[in-house]
Amino acid sequence: MHPAPSVVLFTVLSGMGFGLLALLGLGAAQPHGLAAFLHWGLGYGLAVGGLMASTFHLGNPQRALRAFTQWRTSWLSREGWAAVLTLLMLAPVALAAILGAVLPPFFGATGAVMALLTVYCTAMIYAQLRTVPRWNHWITPVLFLLFALTGGAILTGRSGFGVIMAILLGVALYWSFRRGDGAFAAKGATIGTATGLGALGEVRQFAPPHTGGNYLMKEMIYHVGRKHVSRLRIVAILCASLLPAAILLFVPPLPWVLAVAAAIHLVGAFAARWLFFAEAEHVVGLYYDAR
Amino acid sequence: MTALPPPSAKKLGLVIDLDTCVGCHACVTACKGWNDQGYGAPLSDMEAYGSAPCGTFLNRVHSYEVQPEDAAPQIINFPRSCLHCDNAPCVTVCPTGASYKRAEDGIVLVNESACIGCGLCAWACPYGARELDAEAGVMKKCTLCVDRIYNDNLPEEDRVPACVRTCPTGARHFGDLGDPDSAVSRLVAERGGYDLMPEMETKPVNKYLPPRKKGAVEASPLAPLLDVQATGFAGWLDRLLEKF
Numbered sequence: 001m002h003p004a005p006s007v008v009l010f011t012v013l014s015g016m017g018f019g020l021l022a023l024l025g026l027g028a029a030q031p032h033g034l035a036a037f038l039h040w041g042l043g044y045g046l047a048v049g050g051l052m053a054s055t056f057h058l059g060n061p062q063r064a065l066r067a068f069t070q071w072r073t074s075w076l077s078r079e080g081w082a083a084v085l086t087l088l089m090l091a092p093v094a095l096a097a098i099l100g101a102v103l104p105p106f107f108g109a110t111g112a113v114m115a116l117l118t119v120y121c122t123a124m125i126y127a128q129l130r131t132v133p134r135w136n137h138w139i140t141p142v143l144f145l146l147f148a149l150t151g152g153a154i155l156t157g158r159s160g161f162g163v164i165m166a167i168l169l170g171v172a173l174y175w176s177f178r179r180g181d182g183a184f185a186a187k188g189a190t191i192g193t194a195t196g197l198g199a200l201g202e203v204r205q206f207a208p209p210h211t212g213g214n215y216l217m218k219e220m221i222y223h224v225g226r227k228h229v230s231r232l233r234i235v236a237i238l239c240a241s242l243l244p245a246a247i248l249l250f251v252p253p254l255p256w257v258l259a260v261a262a263a264i265h266l267v268g269a270f271a272a273r274w275l276f277f278a279e280a281e282h283v284v285g286l287y288y289d290a291r
Numbered sequence: 292m293t294a295l296p297p298p299s300a301k302k303l304g305l306v307i308d309l310d311t312c313v314g315c316h317a318c319v320t321a322c323k324g325w326n327d328q329g330y331g332a333p334l335s336d337m338e339a340y341g342s343a344p345c346g347t348f349l350n351r352v353h354s355y356e357v358q359p360e361d362a363a364p365q366i367i368n369f370p371r372s373c374l375h376c377d378n379a380p381c382v383t384v385c386p387t388g389a390s391y392k393r394a395e396d397g398i399v400l401v402n403e404s405a406c407i408g409c410g411l412c413a414w415a416c417p418y419g420a421r422e423l424d425a426e427a428g429v430m431k432k433c434t435l436c437v438d439r440i441y442n443d444n445l446p447e448e449d450r451v452p453a454c455v456r457t458c459p460t461g462a463r464h465f466g467d468l469g470d471p472d473s474a475v476s477r478l479v480a481e482r483g484g485y486d487l488m489p490e491m492e493t494k495p496v497n498k499y500l501p502p503r504k505k506g507a508v509e510a511s512p513l514a515p516l517l518d519v520q521a522t523g524f525a526g527w528l529d530r531l532l533e534k535f
Contacts, residue, residue, distance in 0.1 A: 001414070059408015059428025066405055067386035070293045076386035076411055130380065130491055131417045188490045189417070191355075195369055196485045196499055197309075201359035206366055209319075209351035212344045215422040219410065283488065284419035287353055287371060 001132065002222045003277035006056040011122060012269045014050025017043050018086065018115040019148030020155045025090055025112030029156035032100055040094035042155065044087065051083055075128055079121035086114040119148045133183040134280045139176045146172055147269055154244055154262045157253040163245045170241030173272060177233050184281050194286040205289035220282035221290050229279060232271050240268025293385045295378070296394035302469035303396045303435055304375050304496035305455065306478055310503045311462035314354050314368030318454035318463060322350040325453035330438045331403045335426030347424045349433045350454055367502055373420035373433035374487065374495035375399050381412035381421060390430070397469070397496055398437055403429045417491040468496050
């Protein structure tokens with residue numbers, strides 16, 4: 001799949017933002033005054049910025065409000081609802097923290113659950129697609145949630161929780177790479193089943209249907225840069241998981257330390273998310289004898 | 292609403308005969324010609340006369356080579372378009388309700404004025420049946436020429452999809468696949484019509500007819516006539532000349 005920069009940016013930034021909002025809602029950090037403004041502002045900024053970035057790849061963004069109508073069937077619609085509800089439900093909690101008031105923990109906790117539901121909905125947009133076997137698995141929502149919780153834990157300075165989440169994230173990333181490599185073959189779709197000609201003999205493309213490119217090939221058949229896959233996988237696991245875990249474990253959680261850990265984590269998260277798209281193979285490539 | 296309707300009794304669709312298709316691309320041209328000027332946004336071309344032309348089409352014809360184990364390789368031309376699936380994943384993923392399946396005849400359509408162009412339906416389709424139009428920013432797909440098949444202003448023989456009407460070899464058939472007695476359903480039963488990528492569980496309505504089994508080359512019915520045996524004087528002369 002084509003790793004559109006807007007979608008990579010959106011999923012990484014809003015994931016981290018909703019992770020931070022979830023942990024703030026749960027009271028993992030309880031800043032007051034200016035510190036509260038900065039913490040909550042960062043959470044809202046990341047979440048909203050990511051959502052805005054996601055509208056850049058739409059063909060007709062002026063109709064984006066219509067995406068709230070189909071929550072009964074569509075994960076994309078559910079994600080929109082969950083995101084808006086999270087931002088609304090946590091707004092009083094954020095305001096109270098900034099103004100020095102205290103709300104019962106129920107408000108923050110329900111907002112936190114909603115924030116994690118938002119991340120789950122984002123992941124399910126990809127995980128629901130049978131056409132992309134690498135994504136079509138429960139590991140996809142697990143990965144997205146672990147990214148959100150690791151990012152949130154680093155930004156709120158919860159070292160212990162952060163180390164556990166970061167290590168779980170590393171394990172999940174490693175396993176998802178390994179599983180993903182065999183996912184397409186395991187699904188059983190081949191050029192033979194795609195054309196139905198497999199029973200007659202070995203099928204190969206003789207002539208493509210068009211000499212130029214088209215939307216399908218640009219969007220779903222992407223192999224540029226796959227040659228760096230193994231190095232990028234190491235970067236992803238090292239930066240997203242192992243280095244932040246080491247920093248949280250051995251360095252006292254001063255603000256600048258957390259900022260460095262978060263920056264390193266983001267590098268890993270971008271590498272992992274770029275791979276998530278670039279490595280994903282869509283079954284439509286079978287018709288073009290290309291993946 | 293992007294919930295799928297309960298399975299309709301009437302299932303309009305195409306049956307494509309891979310034995311008969313010669314890969315002339317006339318269906319591609321007829322499809323683009325018709326759908327460029329009626330239903331919805333026109334099918335745009337980008338850089339049509341440039342070095343890298345690219346455009347939106349609702350129908351594409353691939354050509355494959357099949358190598359059987361014990362026979363000569365075969366070229367098979369393979370038209371690919373929307374299969375109007377019963378269990379259409381492109382419908383349920385749509386966040387706006389723009390992508391829908393008609394309850395009355397099973398045709399899968401896009402309401403372009405509600406489409407935000409997110410492309411998720413194209414991702415959900417295993418068959419590459421949907422292409423996002425680069426000019427209009429909305430998703431385009433085969434409409435089964437819904438503006439022809441019910442059009443009383445057209446002569447009756449034209450009330451079929453443009454691709455079916457134009458096919459010079461009769462490789463494309465249109466009809467109701469929900470009716471077991473329809474011509475297309477009988478054709479599917481007789482020729483062993485099949486689904487593409489059944490492992491995707493989309494339950495396509497359109498069916499493909501496999502190439503007929505090609506046996507060894509049969510002897511010509513005129514062959515006995517070629518085996519002429521000279522008799523009488525000619526026979527004597529024949530035998531005599533053989534001796535020299």
